[in-house]
Structure formats: structure tokens, C-alpha cells
Amino acid sequence: MNPLGLMMTVILFLGMGWGHASAEEEATAPTTIVIPQDKALLHETTLNIVLKIDTKRVDQIQLWTSLGRKTFDLNASKAYYCTSISLRLGENRLDVRSYKNNVLVSEQVRHFYVTSPIYQEFKYPPAKYQRQFFHTDANERACKSCHDMSVNEIKGVAFIDVTKSNCYNCHHHITRAKYGHAPAVNWLCTSCHNGETGHDNHEYQGKSKYLVPEPVNKLCFRCHKKNFKLWKSYRYRHEPLDSGRCNKCHNSHASAYKMFIRKPVNSICMGCHKDKQTRARLQGSKCEGASTNKQCIACHTPHASSREFFLKETSSKKHHDRNVTRPRKDNS
Amino acid sequence: MNKNVIQTVFLVLFMGSGIYFYQAYNVGEKLDRLVAIMGNIAHNLQHAKHAYEIDINISDDELNEINITKISKEMKSSLDKKKEKAPPVVRSAPIAIEADEIREEEHPVHNKARAVKAKLVRLEDLPAKFKPLKKYLHEPFKMGACQICHVANTNKPGDLVRKNIHEICYECHKTRYTKKFDHKPVKEGKCMDCHDPHQSDTKRLLKADSVNNLCLKCHDKKSTFKDRARKQFINMKLPVKHKPIVKKSCLECHDAHTADHKMLLNLDAKMDLCLDCHDDIKEQIHDSKFKHGGVNNSKRRCLECHNPHATKHKKLLKKDQISMCLTCHDKEVKSDEDGGMLMNMKKHLKENPNWHGPIKDVAKEGGCVACHDPHGSNNFSILRKSFTKNFYDNFENKEFFCFKCHEQKKVVEQYTINDKITKFRDGDVNLHYLHVNDRKGRSCRACHDEHASKYKHLIRDYTDFNGVKFPLRYINAEDGGSCAPACHKKFEYDRINPKGIGR
Numbered sequence: 001m002n003p004l005g006l007m008m009t010v011i012l013f014l015g016m017g018w019g020h021a022s023a024e025e026e027a028t029a030p031t032t033i034v035i036p037q038d039k040a041l042l043h044e045t046t047l048n049i050v051l052k053i054d055t056k057r058v059d060q061i062q063l064w065t066s067l068g069r070k071t072f073d074l075n076a077s078k079a080y081y082c083t084s085i086s087l088r089l090g091e092n093r094l095d096v097r098s099y100k101n102n103v104l105v106s107e108q109v110r111h112f113y114v115t116s117p118i119y120q121e122f123k124y125p126p127a128k129y130q131r132q133f134f135h136t137d138a139n140e141r142a143c144k145s146c147h148d149m150s151v152n153e154i155k156g157v158a159f160i161d162v163t164k165s166n167c168y169n170c171h172h173h174i175t176r177a178k179y180g181h182a183p184a185v186n187w188l189c190t191s192c193h194n195g196e197t198g199h200d201n202h203e204y205q206g207k208s209k210y211l212v213p214e215p216v217n218k219l220c221f222r223c224h225k226k227n228f229k230l231w232k233s234y235r236y237r238h239e240p241l242d243s244g245r246c247n248k249c250h251n252s253h254a255s256a257y258k259m260f261i262r263k264p265v266n267s268i269c270m271g272c273h274k275d276k277q278t279r280a281r282l283q284g285s286k287c288e289g290a291s292t293n294k295q296c297i298a299c300h301t302p303h304a305s306s307r308e309f310f311l312k313e314t315s316s317k318k319h320h321d322r323n324v325t326r327p328r329k330d331n332s
Numbered sequence: 333m334n335k336n337v338i339q340t341v342f343l344v345l346f347m348g349s350g351i352y353f354y355q356a357y358n359v360g361e362k363l364d365r366l367v368a369i370m371g372n373i374a375h376n377l378q379h380a381k382h383a384y385e386i387d388i389n390i391s392d393d394e395l396n397e398i399n400i401t402k403i404s405k406e407m408k409s410s411l412d413k414k415k416e417k418a419p420p421v422v423r424s425a426p427i428a429i430e431a432d433e434i435r436e437e438e439h440p441v442h443n444k445a446r447a448v449k450a451k452l453v454r455l456e457d458l459p460a461k462f463k464p465l466k467k468y469l470h471e472p473f474k475m476g477a478c479q480i481c482h483v484a485n486t487n488k489p490g491d492l493v494r495k496n497i498h499e500i501c502y503e504c505h506k507t508r509y510t511k512k513f514d515h516k517p518v519k520e521g522k523c524m525d526c527h528d529p530h531q532s533d534t535k536r537l538l539k540a541d542s543v544n545n546l547c548l549k550c551h552d553k554k555s556t557f558k559d560r561a562r563k564q565f566i567n568m569k570l571p572v573k574h575k576p577i578v579k580k581s582c583l584e585c586h587d588a589h590t591a592d593h594k595m596l597l598n599l600d601a602k603m604d605l606c607l608d609c610h611d612d613i614k615e616q617i618h619d620s621k622f623k624h625g626g627v628n629n630s631k632r633r634c635l636e637c638h639n640p641h642a643t644k645h646k647k648l649l650k651k652d653q654i655s656m657c658l659t660c661h662d663k664e665v666k667s668d669e670d671g672g673m674l675m676n677m678k679k680h681l682k683e684n685p686n687w688h689g690p691i692k693d694v695a696k697e698g699g700c701v702a703c704h705d706p707h708g709s710n711n712f713s714i715l716r717k718s719f720t721k722n723f724y725d726n727f728e729n730k731e732f733f734c735f736k737c738h739e740q741k742k743v744v745e746q747y748t749i750n751d752k753i754t755k756f757r758d759g760d761v762n763l764h765y766l767h768v769n770d771r772k773g774r775s776c777r778a779c780h781d782e783h784a785s786k787y788k789h790l791i792r793d794y795t796d797f798n799g800v801k802f803p804l805r806y807i808n809a810e811d812g813g814s815c816a817p818a819c820h821k822k823f824e825y826d827r828i829n830p831k832g833i834g835r
């Protein structure tokens with residue numbers, strides 16, 4: 001292990017508590033970024049930020065990212081401020097600028113990397129970026145005065161008013177998309193975020209209270225039992241299904257696309273099978289759909305099949321007869 | 333010659349037809365049957381001892397010689413020659429009886445010879461208080477053999493041969509005390525509480541005009557008799573009465589003297605006795621796949637819900653139907669079907685004010701038993717018709733119970749503007765159709781609670797999906813409403829200004 005890596009691990013192990021302590025030491029700076037630490041590796045394109053601001057010296061904060069600027073005015077009574085910003089995939093730079101009477105007082109910079117398993121270019125982040133975990137006892141204690149971070153979820157009973165969930169307050173952006181996965185939009189978080197680790201993320205054990213065991217398929221198939229049975233019986237299985245990483249294509253919280261897939265069907269396929277697109281077009285493969293704008297799933301099934309190339313078993317019965325005459329509405 | 337030939341031909345024809353008819357119409361069998369019927373008539377005649385209404389004038393000398401019972405006995409024995417009696421069963425000595433022998437039941441023998449210096453009193457010579465004679469007479473009384481019971485030649489004409497009256501009765505009626513439980517008057521030897529020793533207008537020489545009235549002399553709330561009898565009173569003023577009591581008598585179930593089961597019953601009171609007559613229920617209770625714990629597993633079985641005599645409520649229920657069910661279902665009860673816990677229905681109904689029609693209007697719609705069969709059923713939850721437990725279930729080709737009352741149009745018609753068919757519409761799009769008919773058709777119970785709900789239209793507050801309770805978050809509006817269950821985000825529907833669902 002090289003000295004840099006060692007240093008990174010030390011930083012990682014000390015986590016946010018260390019950061020908090022160091023922020024108090026740096027009393028000279030008018031604005032401190034408590035969370036997140038520099039060189040954080042993220043999975044979501046939304047990020048929660050915690051700032052400690054000396055309101056006597058600062059009256060306005062501007063958050064600059066590559067996607068734009070976010071400004072907020074300050075309230076003299078508060079010392080800690082929380083907000084969330086949007087990020088793009090890949091490397092991001094956050095610039096926190098503090099102003100007093102429109103004069104720049106201080107400027108702090110953080111670098112992040114948002115990774116995604118379905119884009120080849122963002123699949124493997126540079127080694128300097130490391131995952132960070134917030135939900136440790138030390139961090140929760142620090143935020144206790146404003147946020148109740150205990151689990152107020154009753155096992156097996158969803159919230160009638162989801163905003164009552166303690167998780168909702170900070171994480172509500174994850175369910176903003178059009179199609180929401182039922183456990184997520186009903187804020188049954190701990191049914192998946194049980195704090196356990198699987199063999200894929202064993203190294204993170206004990207770092208956060210709400211880890212998800214990876215591979216996630218055991219959690220998925222706890223509800224989607226029928227699918228599990230069906231797919232298991234087929235001869236050929238798609239690699240993500242076999243390795244149990246359902247979350248590679250599906251976003252388990254919410255998505256703009258049906259079935260909670262992270263992108264439109266074809267682009268999600270082409271994310272990995274990039275060669276197929278060009279080869280089909282240029283070299284004339286047998287796949288007829290590749291040259292038109294048909295969806296891949298018109299012929300292929302994304303999970304499992306007993307036919308080669310994941311070709312579909314039978315035609316879908318989804319679209320059934322709807323030739324029903326509608327009654328005319330009276331004008332009155 | 334010709335004459336002879338014709339005669340023989342006719343004779344042969346006549347004989348042949350005779351044989352033919354004898355065989356074709358089973359004349360032999362019919363004759364046998366006729367003989368048997370005649371025998372039965374004779375048998376019945378000699379047994380109908382109490383049925384005589386005519387005064388028979390027999391002289392003293394004749395009476396000295398004739399012993400009716402003896403004759404009848406002889407007749408009977410001659411008729412029943414083939415059916416020889418089984419040897420008498422020896423039983424343990426009964427309580428409080430000093431009979432030297434206990435015999436199987438048979439008719440008592442009134443032998444005048446046993447009366448000391450037999451002197452027969454003619455019916456005309458009887459004291460005035462016995463006249464006019466009543467319909468049924470005690471045999472010794474009818475014979476004029478007063479001395480079987482009474483002391484002869486004393487100053488007091490009523491003096492008895494023995495001190496205790498029951499001892500006199502048991503001299504002849506030796507067969508009573510052979511079973512486990514006795515009626516209290518029988519046990520105490522108070523035969524005269526019920527029977528008149530001389531004559532009566534009622535069969536069995538009863539002291540009342542009917543069996544039921546005799547029983548109610550003691551077993552009445554206002555009775556002056558002993559406490560226990562009064563406790564076991566039967567209020568015959570109540571509107572719903574058990575048929576055998578009204579049409580026949582108490583003796584239909586109870587034995588007046590002694591019986592093998594409690595309450596002087598011939599069969600076990602809890603269930604066997606009831607099922608002896610109620611054959612259809614017997615089949616249902618024994619053969620049904622799903623059984624009601626109240627009948628199958630309870631302490632008092634039938635009597636858990638029914639009163640065998642008379643009540644205020646239909647079907648001889650102890651309480652009105654819903655409170656009857658809720659006497660047990662006021663807590664979580666273990667189900668007989670799968671061992672799971674059944675919900676606390678009383679609490680559920682109390683908490684949720686909107687009730688399903690049948691339980692809201694019990695008199696008209698039938699209450700709990702409109703859907704559940706309390707005696708058992710082949711459908712789960714002892715439902716009278718099939719239903720589903722699943723969230724997703726295709727209702728096509730399945731006779732779901734709901735459609736017994738609710739029209740199937742509700743879910744079948746894709747477009748409608750008729751409020752009577754369904755109000756769950758967005759414009760003319762039937763949202764029931766949308767929910768039920770798609771690839772994953774939801775069952776009725778996915779959204780509706782079968783018993784009661786806080787919301788209109790019996791919309792559930794939580795639906796169970798994969799073991800997780802998800803709220804439906806239903807909000808009722810004037811022309812529509814909205815719903816935000818786990819299945820989808822908040823969708824609004826409006827019958828007049830459609831919001832565009834299902835397009």
C-alpha cells in the first residue's frame with residue numbers, strides 16, 4: 001500500500017467526526033464545509049451539504065457547481081446550514097463562496113465523483129475518490145439538535161403521511177422521479193437498509209447504520225419471489241441477474257422510466273453492449289432491430305431465457321383487446 | 333267328446349292364467365303381508381290398554397277370574413314367539429331404591445291375588461270424588477282392586493299399604509331406576525307430584541292437562557317450587573320457540589324419569605342430541621372443509637350460540653346475531669383453518685364507523701351469516717361462496733362472493749357514465765375495470781375492507797402487500813377523489829371534469 005492510500009484510509013476511518021473537530025479548530029475561517037469531505041465517491045446525483053457558518057462575518061453563501069449556482073441568505077440565529085445540490089455524473093467541483101456585503105470573504109472547494117454502473121466511462125472512478133458514510137453515531141450526535149435520526153418506522157406498516165418519516169427530511173429527493181418503488185416512496189427504508197453487508201461490500205462493514213448488503217438480489221427477491229422462481233428455471237441468465245446486482249439497471253428508489261430502470265431501455269443496454277450498436281449497423285449482424293429504433297426488449301428479455309441471445313420465450317400478452325365502444329357523453 | 337275337450341281346454345286355460353296371475357302380481361307375498369298386518373293390528377289392539385273409553389260391566393265373579401293383563405301378555409307372547417326376548421341385563425343397583433330385582437322395561441302386572449283378601453270395588457260403588465270417571469284410568473283403579481295400594485277394612489279409607497307411596501308404585505313399576513341421572517321428584521320418591529294414582533284426563537295419568545304444562549308447574553320463573561327447578565326455568569312467552577316443544581312436548585328431548593345424560597337427556601346435550609334431528613347441519617358440521625371453532629372446538633358446542641328452548645332472537649340464538657358473534661370475536665381468536673389469529677372484530681367495528689351493508693342492516697341483509705356460515709363451509713373463512721385471499725386475482729370465471737349482491741357490470745364495463753354502475757370513474761373511464769381487468773387483476777379486497785372502514789365505500793386504510801401494510805391514502809371529494817397507495821403515486825379522479833387517468 002502506498003503512503004497516499006494509507007493516508008486516505010486513515011481519513012476514511014476517522015470519518016466525519018474528525019472533520020467536525022477540525023472545523024472547530026479552524027475558527028479563523030468564516031465558513032466551513034462539515035459534510036461532505038473532499039474526494040467523496042457518490043452514487044446519487046444529489047448531495048446533501050452541511051455548512052458551519054459564522055453569521056457575523058458572512059451574510060450570503062453561494063454554492064457553485066458545474067450545473068449552476070445556488071444562493072441562500074443567512075439567518076443570524078443559526079450556525080449550521082443544510083442544503084442539497086444536484087451533481088452530474090463523473091467529476092464534480094463544489095465551490096462554496098461566502099460574501100459579506102457583496103464582498104467575497106472566503107472560498108472553499110470540494111471535489112466529488114459520481115459513479116454509475118451503467119456507463120462505461122463512469123463505472124470505474126479514479127482511486128483517489130473514496131466512499132464516505134454519514135450515518136455513524138458520532139455524526140448523528142452532531143446533528144441531533146436539528147434532526148431526529150432515529151428510525152421511526154414500524155416494521156411492516158407504511159407511513160400514512162410519508163413526511164413524518166425521519167428519513168424523509170434529508171433524503172426526500174431520492175423519490176422525486178416519476179415512477180417510485182413502493183418501499184422507497186412509502187419510506188420503508190430499513191426493510192433494505194438494514195446495516196448489513198454482503199460479500200460484495202464486505203469492506204464497509206460497520207461503517208454506517210444503514211448499509212445495504214450487496215449483491216442486493218436477496219433483498220429484491222424477498223418480494224419478487226415469482227420472478228426469482230421463473231428466472232431460475234431458465235438456461236441462460238443475464239450477467240447482472242446472475243451476479244445479483246439488480247441495482248445495476250434498476251434504481252431501487254425511483255426513476256423517470258418504467259420498471260425503475262436507470263435510463264431508457266436501449267441506452268441502458270448499450271451502456272454495456274456498446275459494441276453491439278456499431279457492429280450491428282456497420283457489419284450487418286443478424287439483429288434486425290439494431291438498425292431501426294425498435295427497443296431491444298421487443299425481442300430480447302433482459303433477465304433470463306431458455307433461448308439463445310436472450311430471445312423472448314413467447315409473445316407478450318400485455319396488450320389485449322381494447323376495442324370497446326365508448327358511450328357518448330351527453331352535452332347537458 | 334267335444335264338450336270334454338272344450339272343458340279340459342278351459343280348465344287348462346283357467347289354471348294357467350291363475351298361475352300366471354299368482355306369479356305376476358306376487359299374490360303369495362301380498363297374502364303374507366296381509367297376515368303380518370293383521371297380526372300387527374291384533375298386537376296394537378292388545379297394547380292399547382289405556383285407550384278404552386267405554387264402561388265395561390263385568391261381574392265380580394268374572395273379574396275374579398279374568399286378568400286382562402295376563403291375557404294380553406299371553407297373547408303377546410304367542411304373537412312374538414319367534415322373537416324371543418334377550419335375557420335381562422343386570423345393572424348395578426340404583427340409588428335410593430330397594431327393589432330386589434331390576435328388570436328390563438316391561439308393563440307392570442297388576443295381580444289382584446296379591447291384595448290381601450281381595451275385595452273388588454265396582455266402578456259404580458266408588459266414592460263420589462272419583463266421579464265422573466276421567467278418560468284415563470289407572471289399571472288397578474279400573475279393576476276396582478283398591479287393596480293393591482290401600483289398606484282394607486280400616487276407618488280411614490285412604491290408608492296406604494306402605495308408608496312411602498313410591499314403594500307402592502315400585503311394587504309394579506320396577507323398571508325406572510336403571511340410568512345415570514334421575515329427575516329430582518323421582519329420586520325423592522314423589523311420584524304423586526306428577527301422576528295421579530287413580531285417573532286423569534291426560535295420558536300417563538298426569539296431574540296437568542298436558543306434558544308441557546306439567547313441566548312448567550315447576551320449571552317456571554314464578555314457580556313456588558324449589559330453587560333449582562325455578563333456576564332452570566323456561567320462558568315460554570318468548571316469541572321464538574323450539575318446534576318440538578310447541579308441536580310435541582318436552583319429552584321429545586327429555587326423559588321425565590331417568591336418563592344417561594345430564595339434563596335428563598337421552599343423548600349428549602351439547603351436540604349429539606341436536607344433530608339427531610338436524611341431519612343437514614350434521615352433514616355440514618362433519619363434512620365441511622373449514623370448520624367454525626365455535627361449533628367444532630368449543631366447550632358447549634351448539635349451546636354456545638343456541639338456546640334449546642325459547643329466545644327472543646331468530647334461530648333460537650341467545651343474543652341478537654351480531655352480538656352473538658362478537659361474544660367470542662371480541663378478541664383475537666385462533667383460527668381453526670390455519671392456526672393464524674383472527675382479527676378482533678369487535679374492536680374493528682368499533683373503530684371503523686362505516687360498516688358493510690349486511691352488518692349495518694341485520695334484519696334486512698342478514699348480518700354476519702349473510703356471508704359466513706357458522707356451521708362450517710368448504711370455502712375459507714367459512715364463507716358461503718368462494719372468494720380469494722390474494723391481492724392479485726383474476727375474477728373471471730370465478731364466482732366471487734361479492735358478485736352475489738354487487739353487479740358484475742361494475743368491473744366488466746370499460747366505459748360508462750352511469751352512476752348506478754359505478755362512481756369510481758374518471759369521466760367515462762371505469763377505474764374499477766382498470767384495476768381489476770389488467771394483466772395483474774387485483775381482487776376486491778386489495779382496496780376494500782369486507783367488514784368496516786373509516787372511509788366511504790369501505791376503502792381500506794391499509795392494504796396488505798407481501799406482508800407489508802401500505803396505506804391507500806384515499807381522499808373522498810364531491811365528484812371524485814384521490815388515492816395514493818403503494819401501487820402508484822397520488823392519482824385524482826373526477827367524474828365530471830376527467831383528470832385523464834387510463835388514457
